[in-house]
Amino acid sequence: MSAALPQAQTPPQALRIGLVGYGEVGRILAEDLRAAGATVSAYDLKLESPSSDADTMREHAVEFGVELTSSATMVATPADLVVIAVTASQTLDAARSTAAGLRPDTFVLDLDSASPRAKREAADAVHAQGGRYVEGAVMTSVPPYRIRVPLLLGGPHALAIEPLLRRLGFAPSVGSADFGIVSATKMCRSVMIKGLEAMVIESLTSARHYGVEDAVLASLKETFPGIDWEKQAAYFFQRVIQHGRRRSEEVREVAETVRDAGLTPWSAEGTAERQAWMADLAEDGVFGPRGDADFGRSPDWRTEADRLLAQIARPRF
Template sequence: MKIALIGYGEVGRILAEDLKGHELVAFDLKLGDERGNALREHAAGIGVRLGTSHVDAVRGAELVVSAVTASQAVAVAEACAAGLAPAAFFLDFNSASPGAKTRAAQTVNAAGGRYVEGAVMTSVPPYRIKVPLLLGGPQAAALEPVLAGLGFAPKVASETLGVASATKMCRSVMIKGLEAMVIESFTAARHYGVEDAVIASLKETFPGIDWEKQAAYFFQRVIEHGRRRSEEVREVAETVREAGLEPWSAAGTAERQAWVADLADAGLFGAKGTRDFARSPDWRTEADRILTHLKKAD
């Protein structure tokens, strides 16, 4: 099967590895600058052809998987439309609002493709291609067996476009919000020297959660992927706004995620991808780095 992967970041590379044996073509805007060196090396190592453009990558593909940053979901659909083969499936893996998914679908369907929204319901790396995936839209039922045959774990949420993404985005109000709250709460607690008391209290209230391990994981994920997560939560905020609510919580979460991403880009936490929180939880070190930075800023 010829499959085009639009977006060759963490998710795109995982999918490429798990789809080896198929004819794979990928495109990523980062290929145009120095960041593309690692992508080119990875693609060469597993036999993925790199396209020269969105249109080049999707031309002749039976399945297109769009896995880019949330803010680019509609733009990517527009950029790919001219190259789509008749009746090609376009799986939108992106964390975008129901409104954005609807706009992307209109573009793809008008070009003769078959748009299906995909809502990834948890972090991809632990599950890889088997990550729980909700499908939505009129073509979802037709794509489900195709994806299952490729090794995905799809489930049709609704033939109505927007239901799958709304499920994902409303969940993210909680999940991404909890990440931001833990970073804010635990860093402040570290400043006051009360982190052990705070964690003990949380364990008493939520005994099923290992707060030390969870905090380490949250710090790690936001430090490594805060930029992408902040863009996703801005789409979450738009989802809430589309429902008629003012997204106070989601908007604050997006700001906190972006703030940590700015610090990570400035090198505050060291080189990305070098910390192994699963083996050695160390959220305190990262909190101390933040507090030291804040003191210097004063």
């Protein structure tokens, strides 16, 4: 196979895909790419230190036939396509490390939730090493859709990679030939979505404290009758408990995006603080053992709100 990326008609079975980031999203992509027949290798920063997360990654790799490597550079070297899916704070480091191992003309699809400015800097790093950077904006939660999650592509190479991604099972659409546009779309959406998560947790936990949650939910249902607020609240609590750290980092990038537009990001900064606060409590075991299969998965948001209230009520000395 030549150094350049194969043509769109190349069957998935002939492709070598590198994943930089082997968390929830990376593992879902690995499963679906392996099911399509592609050869998959992966790297994650957490593999460098002993932890339950690292153990989970190694077990998953064995189960699905994914080769784990010791660096992003090593993932990139043999790859026909590299997909970056790390936390927002690692975007530039991941792009630079990936770029160091790229063969000429290899596509790099960056799915990180980072600001338009960070995406442009990542693109510069990849292009400086002869790669072809494609900005990817994942437009909703990955787990329900898996590899077919709605994906906006941005940058001058977006149109060229779209057919290949479709053959691999992705559901891409080209958003813009300019860098930063699809990320701005994602970031502005996240002001609302991640902010709504934080507001629901704050509102309903406070309502639970005062014993008025039923009245609050009834009022929300009257105002927004199309939303099942019980179900939505449970989902918001679950996602923030499980992924608050990643979400808080994303919303800090959202705040930078808002700031770059000339606005003070009061809402985004508050959301980032609430998400990080939840992440701290999750890491402290407030919601149960992190490695447990039921961690943060209560079907009733009241269970998790009561845990928050019990933690808040504990003596601090």
